[in-house]
Amino acid sequence: QKEVEQDPGPLSVPEGAIVSLNCTYSNSAFQYFMWYRQYSRKGPELLMYTYSSGNKEDGRFTAQVDKSSKYISLFIRDSQPSDSATYLCAIGGANSKLTFGKGITLSVRP
Amino acid sequence: EAGVVQSPRYKIIEKKQPVAFWCNPISGHNTLYWYLQNLGQGPELLIRYENEEAVDDSQLPKDRFSAERLKGVDSTLKIQPAELGDSAVYLCASSLLAGGVGNEQFFGPGTRLTVL
Numbered sequence: 001q002k003e004v005e006q007d008p009g010p011l012s013v014p015e016g017a018i019v020s021l022n023c024t025y026s027n028s029a030f031q032y033f034m035w036y037r038q039y040s041r042k043g044p045e046l047l048m049y050t051y052s053s054g055n056k057e058d059g060r061f062t063a064q065v066d067k068s069s070k071y072i073s074l075f076i077r078d079s080q081p082s083d084s085a086t087y088l089c090a091i092g093g094a095n096s097k098l099t100f101g102k103g104i105t106l107s108v109r110p
Numbered sequence: 111e112a113g114v115v116q117s118p119r120y121k122i123i124e125k126k127q128p129v130a131f132w133c134n135p136i137s138g139h140n141t142l143y144w145y146l147q148n149l150g151q152g153p154e155l156l157i158r159y160e161n162e163e164a165v166d167d168s169q170l171p172k173d174r175f176s177a178e179r180l181k182g183v184d185s186t187l188k189i190q191p192a193e194l195g196d197s198a199v200y201l202c203a204s205s206l207l208a209g210g211v212g213n214e215q216f217f218g219p220g221t222r223l224t225v226l
Contacts, residue, residue, distance in 0.1 A: 006152075034214070043114070043201055043217035044153065088152050097166065098215060100152025 006101030019076040023089035023101045034090040035074045079108045114218035122224045128190035131221045135204030145201040197225045
């Protein structure tokens with residue numbers, strides 16, 4: 001089992017839809033949780049960062065962490081064509097090493 | 111504030127040739143990372159520097175890869191000789207600190223390497 005598993009894609013939704021992106025992890029020592037967005041031929045861009053279980057909201061984006069289930073999610077409300085990108089979950093431990101999921105490609109249709 | 115700068119953005123070389131990538135982190139960021147990203151995969155750490163010290167190079171293939179971070183600022187990653195399987199995107203990232211609050215990693219645009 002890989003340390004971080006991300007739901008496979010690709011995912012295509014109509015504009016305005018609510019998008020749910022998910023990752024699971026196996027190591028309970030992981031302490032912090034990130035979501036990155038990566039446009040084609042660009043570097044990953046940090047979207048959300050959280051340490052604790054629960055929800056963290058930033059505009060149309062909500063990051064959710066459930067440490068008991070080792071499950072993290074990113075929700076995108078009112079999705080826009082500009083949200084079309086690859087989304088990567090990244091999970092880190094005390095040694096500062098980030099382990100990334102494979103990424104899921106999202107396409108938002110106008 | 112300027113982000114992480116990498117050069118070149120693209121590089122095409124023939125196998126067995128050497129190649130070098132350069133990274134300039136965000137000003138004031140003490141920790142610098144080099145990652146490898148294959149197509150359809152997430153980034154994988156190659157090496158992490160805290161200031162000028164390489165503190166995690168366990169995933170760096172040391173027979174052909176080398177890296178340096180002189181004076182704790184810019185960094186160079188080198189491959190010699192390159193192999194076909196080295197074709198990938200090489201990403202540089204930096205963070206203010208290595209652990210705790212402030213360890214958010216910010217990435218550069220990457221260098222896309224093609225080995226023919």
